[in-house]
Amino acid sequence: MRVAVVGVQGAVEEHVIATKKAMKNLGIDGEVVATRRHGVVSKSDAVIIPGGESTTISKLIFRDSIASEIIELAESGKPVMGTCAGLILLSKHGDEQVEKTKTKLLGLLDVWIKRNAFGRQRESFQVKLNVKHIGEFDAVFIRAPAITKVGERVEVLATFEDYIVAVQQDNILGLAFHPELTDDTRIHEYFLKLANP
Ligand code: GLN
DSSP: OEEEEEOSSSSHHHHHHHHHHHHHHHTOOOEEEEEOSTTSGGGOSEEEEOOSOHHHHHHHHHHTTOHHHHHHHHHTTOOEEEETHHHHHHEEEOOHHHHHTTOOOOOOEEEEEETTTTTTTTSEEEEEEEETTTEEEEEEEESOOEEEEEOTTOEEEEEETTEEEEEEETTEEEESSOGGGSSOOHHHHHHHHTTOO
Protein backbone atom coordinates (compact mmCIF):
# COMPACT_ATOMS: atom_id res chain seq x y z
CA MET A 1 0.00 0.00 0.00
CA ARG A 2 1.21 3.49 -0.77
CA VAL A 3 -0.08 6.63 0.97
CA ALA A 4 0.74 10.07 -0.40
CA VAL A 5 0.91 13.12 1.86
CA VAL A 6 0.56 16.37 -0.05
CA GLY A 7 3.78 18.06 0.95
CA VAL A 8 3.68 21.52 -0.54
CA GLN A 9 3.39 23.29 2.82
CA GLY A 10 2.33 22.77 6.45
CA ALA A 11 2.36 19.86 8.93
CA VAL A 12 3.62 17.27 6.45
CA GLU A 13 6.24 15.20 8.26
CA GLU A 14 3.94 14.68 11.27
CA HIS A 15 1.39 13.00 8.99
CA VAL A 16 4.08 10.83 7.41
CA ILE A 17 5.21 9.64 10.86
CA ALA A 18 1.64 9.08 12.15
CA THR A 19 0.66 7.15 9.02
CA LYS A 20 3.76 4.94 9.20
CA LYS A 21 2.99 4.22 12.84
CA ALA A 22 -0.64 3.41 12.00
CA MET A 23 0.50 1.03 9.25
CA LYS A 24 2.79 -0.72 11.69
CA ASN A 25 -0.01 -1.07 14.25
CA LEU A 26 -2.28 -2.60 11.62
CA GLY A 27 0.43 -4.84 10.19
CA ILE A 28 0.15 -3.17 6.79
CA ASP A 29 3.19 -3.40 4.56
CA GLY A 30 3.48 -0.11 2.74
CA GLU A 31 5.14 3.21 2.20
CA VAL A 32 4.23 6.80 2.94
CA VAL A 33 5.53 9.48 0.62
CA ALA A 34 5.38 13.23 0.95
CA THR A 35 5.04 14.80 -2.46
CA ARG A 36 5.08 18.25 -4.00
CA ARG A 37 4.89 17.21 -7.61
CA HIS A 38 2.44 15.79 -10.09
CA GLY A 39 2.45 12.03 -10.65
CA VAL A 40 2.68 10.60 -7.13
CA VAL A 41 -0.90 10.93 -5.87
CA SER A 42 -2.24 9.13 -8.94
CA LYS A 43 0.00 6.16 -8.16
CA SER A 44 -1.12 5.97 -4.53
CA ASP A 45 -3.87 4.11 -2.68
CA ALA A 46 -4.78 6.99 -0.39
CA VAL A 47 -3.91 10.66 0.08
CA ILE A 48 -3.69 13.05 3.02
CA ILE A 49 -3.92 16.84 2.73
CA PRO A 50 -2.31 18.34 5.86
CA GLY A 51 -2.94 21.56 7.74
CA GLY A 52 -1.06 24.71 6.92
CA GLU A 53 -2.29 27.79 5.08
CA SER A 54 -5.18 26.89 2.82
CA THR A 55 -4.57 29.80 0.44
CA THR A 56 -0.96 28.70 -0.16
CA ILE A 57 -1.70 24.99 -0.42
CA SER A 58 -4.54 25.72 -2.85
CA LYS A 59 -2.35 27.82 -5.15
CA LEU A 60 0.36 25.18 -5.28
CA ILE A 61 -1.83 22.11 -5.81
CA PHE A 62 -3.79 23.78 -8.60
CA ARG A 63 -0.64 25.23 -10.19
CA ASP A 64 1.17 21.90 -10.16
CA SER A 65 -1.82 19.76 -11.22
CA ILE A 66 -1.94 17.82 -7.97
CA ALA A 67 -5.54 18.98 -7.43
CA SER A 68 -6.86 17.02 -10.41
CA GLU A 69 -5.04 13.90 -9.20
CA ILE A 70 -6.64 14.20 -5.75
CA ILE A 71 -10.09 14.60 -7.33
CA GLU A 72 -9.55 11.53 -9.54
CA LEU A 73 -8.31 9.44 -6.63
CA ALA A 74 -11.33 10.45 -4.53
CA GLU A 75 -13.73 9.71 -7.36
CA SER A 76 -12.23 6.26 -7.80
CA GLY A 77 -13.25 5.51 -4.20
CA LYS A 78 -9.81 5.65 -2.58
CA PRO A 79 -9.52 7.27 0.84
CA VAL A 80 -8.75 10.97 1.10
CA MET A 81 -8.22 12.75 4.43
CA GLY A 82 -7.93 16.49 4.95
CA THR A 83 -6.99 18.01 8.29
CA CYS A 84 -7.49 21.67 9.20
CA ALA A 85 -6.44 23.60 6.06
CA GLY A 86 -6.81 20.24 4.27
CA LEU A 87 -10.47 20.17 5.34
CA ILE A 88 -10.97 23.66 3.92
CA LEU A 89 -9.56 22.48 0.58
CA LEU A 90 -11.80 19.41 0.47
CA SER A 91 -14.93 21.50 1.05
CA LYS A 92 -17.45 22.43 -1.56
CA HIS A 93 -18.81 25.62 0.00
CA GLY A 94 -16.40 28.33 1.16
CA ASP A 95 -17.11 31.31 3.40
CA GLU A 96 -16.42 34.99 2.69
CA GLN A 97 -12.72 34.55 3.61
CA VAL A 98 -12.37 31.80 1.00
CA GLU A 99 -14.10 34.00 -1.54
CA LYS A 100 -12.17 37.14 -0.69
CA THR A 101 -8.86 35.34 -1.11
CA LYS A 102 -10.14 33.63 -4.28
CA THR A 103 -9.06 30.29 -2.85
CA LYS A 104 -9.94 27.43 -5.19
CA LEU A 105 -11.42 24.44 -3.38
CA LEU A 106 -11.48 20.79 -4.43
CA GLY A 107 -15.23 20.54 -3.73
CA LEU A 108 -15.18 16.88 -2.71
CA LEU A 109 -16.97 17.19 0.64
CA ASP A 110 -20.49 18.60 0.65
CA VAL A 111 -19.91 20.88 3.64
CA TRP A 112 -20.03 24.61 4.39
CA ILE A 113 -16.70 25.68 5.85
CA LYS A 114 -15.80 28.68 7.99
CA ARG A 115 -12.11 29.57 8.14
CA ASN A 116 -10.55 30.55 11.49
CA ALA A 117 -13.86 29.81 13.17
CA PHE A 118 -12.67 29.97 16.76
CA GLY A 119 -11.40 33.55 16.71
CA ARG A 120 -8.20 35.21 17.84
CA GLN A 121 -8.51 34.52 21.57
CA ARG A 122 -8.48 30.82 20.95
CA GLU A 123 -6.00 30.43 18.16
CA SER A 124 -4.87 27.11 19.50
CA PHE A 125 -6.34 24.74 22.08
CA GLN A 126 -6.71 21.09 22.94
CA VAL A 127 -9.96 19.41 23.85
CA LYS A 128 -11.31 15.90 24.34
CA LEU A 129 -13.86 15.05 21.69
CA ASN A 130 -16.14 12.11 21.26
CA VAL A 131 -15.47 10.95 17.70
CA LYS A 132 -17.88 8.49 16.12
CA HIS A 133 -16.25 5.14 15.17
CA ILE A 134 -13.17 6.11 17.23
CA GLY A 135 -14.19 7.11 20.77
CA GLU A 136 -12.70 9.80 22.96
CA PHE A 137 -9.92 11.65 21.17
CA ASP A 138 -7.58 14.42 22.28
CA ALA A 139 -7.98 16.99 19.54
CA VAL A 140 -5.49 19.77 18.85
CA PHE A 141 -6.99 22.83 17.14
CA ILE A 142 -4.71 25.46 15.56
CA ARG A 143 -6.41 28.48 13.95
CA ALA A 144 -8.92 25.89 12.97
CA PRO A 145 -11.80 26.05 10.54
CA ALA A 146 -15.20 24.56 11.37
CA ILE A 147 -18.16 23.21 9.48
CA THR A 148 -21.43 25.10 9.82
CA LYS A 149 -23.67 22.89 7.69
CA VAL A 150 -23.47 19.55 5.87
CA GLY A 151 -25.19 18.00 2.87
CA GLU A 152 -27.30 14.85 3.02
CA ARG A 153 -24.55 12.35 2.24
CA VAL A 154 -22.23 13.61 4.95
CA GLU A 155 -21.92 11.76 8.24
CA VAL A 156 -21.06 13.95 11.23
CA LEU A 157 -18.32 12.29 13.31
CA ALA A 158 -17.72 14.96 15.95
CA THR A 159 -18.98 18.31 17.13
CA PHE A 160 -17.52 20.95 19.41
CA GLU A 161 -19.65 23.77 20.81
CA ASP A 162 -21.91 24.89 17.95
CA TYR A 163 -19.71 23.50 15.22
CA ILE A 164 -19.14 20.27 13.35
CA VAL A 165 -15.44 19.41 13.49
CA ALA A 166 -15.15 15.95 11.90
CA VAL A 167 -17.07 14.42 9.00
CA GLN A 168 -17.03 11.51 6.61
CA GLN A 169 -18.55 11.32 3.16
CA ASP A 170 -18.01 7.78 1.91
CA ASN A 171 -14.24 7.48 1.35
CA ILE A 172 -13.48 11.08 2.33
CA LEU A 173 -12.60 12.21 5.85
CA GLY A 174 -12.42 15.84 6.95
CA LEU A 175 -11.16 17.00 10.34
CA ALA A 176 -10.90 20.54 11.69
CA PHE A 177 -8.20 19.45 14.15
CA HIS A 178 -4.76 17.82 13.88
CA PRO A 179 -4.71 14.08 14.68
CA GLU A 180 -1.06 13.93 13.54
CA LEU A 181 0.07 16.13 16.45
CA THR A 182 -0.68 13.61 19.18
CA ASP A 183 0.69 10.10 19.65
CA ASP A 184 -2.76 8.62 19.17
CA THR A 185 -2.91 7.03 15.70
CA ARG A 186 -6.48 5.69 15.84
CA ILE A 187 -7.78 8.20 13.29
CA HIS A 188 -4.97 7.34 10.87
CA GLU A 189 -5.75 3.66 11.40
CA TYR A 190 -9.44 4.26 10.70
CA PHE A 191 -8.42 6.14 7.55
CA LEU A 192 -6.16 3.31 6.33
CA LYS A 193 -8.92 0.77 6.90
CA LEU A 194 -11.12 2.71 4.46
CA ALA A 195 -8.74 1.54 1.73
CA ASN A 196 -9.54 -2.12 2.48
CA PRO A 197 -13.02 -2.32 3.92
N1 GLN B 1 -6.08 29.00 9.48
C1 GLN B 1 -5.58 28.17 8.43
C2 GLN B 1 -6.29 28.46 7.12
O1 GLN B 1 -7.33 29.03 7.13
C3 GLN B 1 -5.70 26.70 8.77
C4 GLN B 1 -4.90 26.40 10.01
C5 GLN B 1 -4.27 25.03 10.05
O2 GLN B 1 -4.29 24.27 9.07
N2 GLN B 1 -3.67 24.71 11.17
O3 GLN B 1 -5.79 28.12 6.09
